Amino acid sequence: MSHGPCDKCEELLQGYLDRELSEVEHAQAQAHLDGCEYCSRRYRFELTLRQYVRTTAEERMPPGLLQKLAELRSTGPAL
Amino acid sequence: MGEPELDIEARRIASSARDRVRFEEEALALADQVYRVARRLVGSREEAEDLVQDTYARAFRSWSSYTPGTNLRAWLLRILTNLNLDRGRKIQRTPDIQPLEEGDYYLANRVAEAQGEQALDQDKVVERLSQDSIVTALSSLPHDFRDVVVLVDIGDFSYADAAQILDIPMGTVMSRLHRGRRLLKQQLAEEALR
Numbered sequence: 001m002s003h004g005p006c007d008k009c010e011e012l013l014q015g016y017l018d019r020e021l022s023e024v025e026h027a028q029a030q031a032h033l034d035g036c037e038y039c040s041r042r043y044r045f046e047l048t049l050r051q052y053v054r055t056t057a058e059e060r061m062p063p064g065l066l067q068k069l070a071e072l073r074s075t076g077p078a079l
Numbered sequence: 080m081g082e083p084e085l086d087i088e089a090r091r092i093a094s095s096a097r098d099r100v101r102f103e104e105e106a107l108a109l110a111d112q113v114y115r116v117a118r119r120l121v122g123s124r125e126e127a128e129d130l131v132q133d134t135y136a137r138a139f140r141s142w143s144s145y146t147p148g149t150n151l152r153a154w155l156l157r158i159l160t161n162l163n164l165d166r167g168r169k170i171q172r173t174p175d176i177q178p179l180e181e182g183d184y185y186l187a188n189r190v191a192e193a194q195g196e197q198a199l200d201q202d203k204v205v206e207r208l209s210q211d212s213i214v215t216a217l218s219s220l221p222h223d224f225r226d227v228v229v230l231v232d233i234g235d236f237s238y239a240d241a242a243q244i245l246d247i248p249m250g251t252v253m254s255r256l257h258r259g260r261r262l263l264k265q266q267l268a269e270e271a272l273r
Contacts, residue, residue, distance in 0.1 A: 013183045014257055018231065020238055038196075042187040045199045049186070050232060052205045053263075056213045057233055061114040065128055069110055069135045073103045 005032055009039045017047055102142045106135065109152050116156060116234040119217055120163055120226065130166070134159040150240060157244045160226060183257075186264040186271060193272050208270055216266035224259030227252055232260075 012029040015021040021029065033040045113134065118127040137158050138145075145154050182188075190204050198204055220228060230241045231252075238256075242249040 010183050014253070014260070018238070018256075041196060041199045042184050045187045045190070045205075046183070048202055049205050049264075049267075052208065053213055053217075054232055056208070056210045057119055057217055058115050059118045059124075061111040061131075062124065062128065065114065065131065066107065066110050068128075068132060070107060072132065072136050072139055073107075074099065074139060 006036065006039055009033065009036065010042075013043060013046060016043070017050065098147070099142055102145060102147075103139060105151055106138055106142075106155060109155060110135070112152060112234070113155050113159065116229055117159055117163075119214075119229045119233050120160070122218060130159060130163055133162050137162070152234075153236065153240045153244055156230065156234065156236075157246075160244055181261055181265055183261065185261065186268050189268050189272060204271055207273065208267055212267065212270045216263050219266065220259050220262055224255050224262065227255040228259040228263065231256055 009029060009032045012021060012025055015025065016029045033043060110131070114127060114131050117130050117134075118124065121127050121130060134155060138155055145151065187199055190198055194204070217225060217228070226245055227241055230236045230244060231238070236244065238249050238252045241256075242252045245252070
């Protein structure tokens with residue numbers, strides 16, 4: 001099933017959200033998004049998902065690790 | 080050696096020592112960010128800690144091969160991903176992915192089918208995904224895909240940086256990222272729709 005211009009927009013999704021599109025491609029995607037609720041909804045959804053995955057999958061460094069790393073230096077243990 | 084030369088030599092040593100201390104401080108300041116990426120590349124916290132320690136040990140030894148002013152975080156991650164390759168993976172090749180190729184809108188379309196277009200505007204669809212399921216989905220990705228997804232999505236590296244870190248062409252970064260994210264969404268779909 002084809003959605004016409006939406007197929008192209010789906011293709012540009014990744015580069016758009018990663019801010020890696022060329023100017024021409026970005027303008028192309030933007031022009032389509034501005035007029036297409038179907039795609040703009042999906043772009044927003046994708047962005048929310050991506051941010052959620054990032055914050056959820058992040059784990060801080062365990063306490064004590066920084067000290068262990070500092071001790072690996074040639075120049076002594078003090079931080 | 081006359082005194083002026085001694086002086087020059089002493090200054091060179093002092094200056095090199097200062098550069099080294101600065102390098103070490105800058106590297107340590109990035110430890111938390113390096114760990115966050117490491118943690119998602121390997122299966123356990125212990126492995127991640129080991130990997131980060133090995134990375135810093137090597138970085139401190141070969142500090143002089145770092146070019147000041149370039150991306151130190153990427154430099155550290157390059158060491159880390161190489162060590163990670165050497166360690167566990169050995170000859171483990173990427174298994175053939177089932178040809179099931181859903182589009183980028185796959186998850187959104189499934190949600191829209193099940194709950195209507197409006198559901199896409201609500202954050203709660205996404206928030207239904209537990210930390211466990213996201214972590215499991217990430218770790219179940221074939222490692223070639225996972226490396227790229229973790230570097231770009233967790234580490235916030237550009238395509239160019241990821242290409243350099245993994246020593247692969249940028250086009251490969253883009254295609255692995257693309258497929259990796261699709262696979263991730265396929266994995267997450269079931270839980271999102273519960």
